[in-house]
Amino acid sequence: MNTLLRIDSSLRLNDSYSRQLGNYFVKQWMVKHPENRIIHRDLIKQPTPHLTQQTVNAFFNESLSSEDLPLSDELIEELYKSNEILISCPMYNYGIPSSLKAYFDLVIRTRKTFTYDNGIRGLLSGKKAHIISVMGGIYSSSGNRNPLEIHLTSILNHLGITDINYFPLEGTAAPDQLSEKTKLVETSIFKYLN
Template sequence: MNTLLRIDSSLRIKDSYSRRMGDYFVKQWILKHPEGSVIERDTARKMTPHLTQQTFDAFSNENLYTEDLLLSDKLIDELYKSCEILITCPMYNYGIPSSLKAYFDLVIRTKKTFTYDHGIKGLLSDKKAHIISVMGGVHSLPGGMNPLEIHLTSILNHLGITDISYFPLEGTATSDQILKKTELIEASIFKYLN
């Protein structure tokens, strides 16, 4: 059975472009995979705790324990249960939301999601990922990627995920064009999933 893990990170619950695009993606994904299931992980609604020294130490010491270590194990289990991962990510102060960074700090773990016996090798290479990035301005760099996509791609590659699709929504601060821009992204998602 196909399973999609959806990871949201927008502080906005209402009027969030990333959540809206994520809803559209999930709706189309379910139409394509009617027997599939969706795991929802929202790093903002239930704030993901930031990594502490105690939890970091517990990653490599079986005699140590923190509640965040249990959360880390749960988040990693969700990744392994999924076939595909959808990340919806707005830009805050030129970067990914801190709650999304905190999420990745808890799932990037030696011998759990990557190894480095003979160089770094991600253990999630059988997964597909989809990134919906949303920015108020236009931030695409030469080559077409924006800073959010570059950052998230680096993290996903570290985990072994290289099959990644991108759906950037830029210039949301320009309200006179936003309807047309969201329609274009929805059309892109529809074409990708159909």
């Protein structure tokens, strides 16, 4: 049995392209493996707090505590329990949503998800990640990754996750050809899973 951790971050609970593509991914993933399990982390319905100095101090010094440490532990445990991670991510003001950044600020934690032994070494190796990135404009060109994919790849690599699949949908601000573009992304998800 595999476990997929799904992380959603679009403010729009309805009519969001990233959430709709996330739904499509999960549906197809379950068709293929009906016995599998999903953990759903919705960062809008369950917001994660911003990092504080107290929490950073507690990350580095085990004798200190912080009120957000139990949540950090819980989020990290979800990552360890999962073999695959699906991130649905819209672009807000040229970057990832602050909710998703706040989530990663709580899980990128020394000794728990990475170490400094011989340079930085992520402790979550062996897991797969899937990034659904969605934005109003067009940012990738001639094979270059869009800014969301670049940022999320750096974060996942830091955690030791290097097996990453990318499903971008760019240009949602232009309604023409949007349904065709969405279908193309669904087709690439379908092909990947089948």
